[in-house]
Amino acid sequence: MSSPRRSAGTPLPNTPVPMHHWDGVGGVRIVGDSWGPEDGPLVVLLHGGGQTRHAWKGTGERLAERGYYTVALDARGHGDSDWAADGDYLQSTMVSDLVAVLDQIRPHARPVLVGASMGGGVALKAIGEDQVDATALVLVDIAPRIEPEGVEKIRSFMFAKPEGFANLDEVADAIASYQPHRERPTNLAGLAKNLRLGDDNKFHWHWDPVFMQGPRDLGARQAQQEQSARNLSVPALLVRGGLSDIVSEEGAREFLALCPHAEYIDVVGASHMVAGDRNDVFADSVIEFLSRTVPVDGDPVVPPHDLHPHLDSTQILDVP
Numbered sequence: 001m002s003s004p005r006r007s008a009g010t011p012l013p014n015t016p017v018p019m020h021h022w023d024g025v026g027g028v029r030i031v032g033d034s035w036g037p038e039d040g041p042l043v044v045l046l047h048g049g050g051q052t053r054h055a056w057k058g059t060g061e062r063l064a065e066r067g068y069y070t071v072a073l074d075a076r077g078h079g080d081s082d083w084a085a086d087g088d089y090l091q092s093t094m095v096s097d098l099v100a101v102l103d104q105i106r107p108h109a110r111p112v113l114v115g116a117s118m119g120g121g122v123a124l125k126a127i128g129e130d131q132v133d134a135t136a137l138v139l140v141d142i143a144p145r146i147e148p149e150g151v152e153k154i155r156s157f158m159f160a161k162p163e164g165f166a167n168l169d170e171v172a173d174a175i176a177s178y179q180p181h182r183e184r185p186t187n188l189a190g191l192a193k194n195l196r197l198g199d200d201n202k203f204h205w206h207w208d209p210v211f212m213q214g215p216r217d218l219g220a221r222q223a224q225q226e227q228s229a230r231n232l233s234v235p236a237l238l239v240r241g242g243l244s245d246i247v248s249e250e251g252a253r254e255f256l257a258l259c260p261h262a263e264y265i266d267v268v269g270a271s272h273m274v275a276g277d278r279n280d281v282f283a284d285s286v287i288e289f290l291s292r293t294v295p296v297d298g299d300p301v302v303p304p305h306d307l308h309p310h311l312d313s314t315q316i317l318d319v320p
Contacts, residue, residue, distance in 0.1 A: 006085065006208065008196035008198065008204040008205065008208075009197045009199065009204055011197075012193075012196070012197060015193050018032060018080045019032065019033045020033070020034060020071075022104045022105070024076055024082075024096075025093060025096045025097055025100055026086065028082045029082045030073055030075075030076065030097055030100075030101050031053075031080045032072055032073040033053050033057070033060070033072050034060075034072075035063070036060075036067065036069045040064075040067045040069040041067075041069065041294050042068075042106055043063055043111065043112040043114060044071050044072075044073065044102070044105075045071065045114045045115075046073060046113065046120070046122055047073075047074075047119050048119055048120075049078075049211070049212075050154070050157075050205070053072035054079070055116070056072040057072070058283065059282065059286065062283040063287065067297075068290070071105060073098075075118070075119065076097055077089055077210070078207050078208075079193075083210075084208070087208075087210040091121055091221075092125070094118075094122045095125050095132075098122060098123075099126070099131055099132060102132065110135045111134055112136045112138070112290060112294055113126065113127060113134050114137075114138040114140065114286065115139060115142065116140035116141060116142065117142050119140075120140055120141075120142035121142055121225060124144075124228045124232075125225070125228050127228070127231075127232060128229060128230075128231040129231070130231075135234060136235045136289075137234055137235070138289065139239070140282070141240055142247060143240075144226040144229055144254065144255060145248075145251040146222075146246050147245060147248055149245060150244070150246035151218070151246065153178075157174075158205070158207070159209075160174065163202070164202030164203055164204045165202060165203040166203075167203070168188040168191055168195075169188070171188075172184055194206055229258035229259045230258050232262070235261070235289070235293035236259055236261065236263070237263045237286070237289045238255055238256070238265070239267065239285060252264060252266070265285050267281055267285075
């Protein structure tokens with residue numbers, strides 16, 4: 001007899017219904033949305049810890065306009081995907097989910113993987129360990145070396161208010177405190193997709209609290225991710241938020257040393273949530289990269305600059 005499905009509660013009214021459902025590993029259902037022509041080059045968007053597929057909506061629509069078939073997933077324990085009954089949120093298990101879902105979306109396809117934070121780590125491991133035969137990789141504010149202080153800040157936010165929120169104003173206050181560089185959200189209805197209404201009649205975050213429990217061996221993680229970076233042979237792009245407290249400038253440059261052919265963009269004025277802070281700049285950067293490396297029509301085009309950038313050829317995007 002299977003264990004009852006755990007969840008944060010009931011989705012709020014007007015929460016978008018997932019377009020797709022797939023079977024992950026261990027009986028976990030994975031959901032997602034898609035945009036664009038199904039016969040276009042496949043781009044899979046993997047969100048960060050505590051986020052959902054909705055973080056990619058603007059990027060997905062922009063890529064679809066250019067002819068890419070773009071799919072955004074909710075990771076296990078996040079959004080509308082199932083919570084793991086056994087509490088298995090290992091990175092290796094998320095890679096296995098990805099492999100299973102890719103086989104259901106388009107068997108034998110060679111996707112582009114775009115991953116933010118947690119999703120970027122999954123993507124790097126999947127490609128670097130030859131579990132996914134990809135055409136390109138985009139890492140969004142994640143690298144083998146991450147800063148413990150930034151990780152702790154995220155953990156503190158995600159662990160806060162386990163008892164839930166009495167109203168949406170409390171939720172907006174919590175987000176504003178965590179992201180002081182952004183204006184406090186005024187349309188509180190837009191928060192609905194990130195919350196669930198519990199049996200206690202309080203609002204709870206969509207993610208499984210078990211996801212953040214247990215020790216984090218950042219040293220072991222870094223060693224594994226460094227090896228994956230060394231193994232990369234596909235075109236790669238690292239997009240860092242200039243205000244990031246997760247990926248330092250030193251961490252970004254260490255990644256470039258591990259993967260010398262990678263390209264690097266530093267979005268000045270954006271935080272760890274690069275795509276959310278400046279979706280227009282982020283989407284333009286990804287589209288420009290993919291138009292050269294995985295074009296919708298024709299063979300990849302070598303860019304006019306060296307694909308093995310030295311530190312003085314890093315692209316800096318100054319966001320006012």
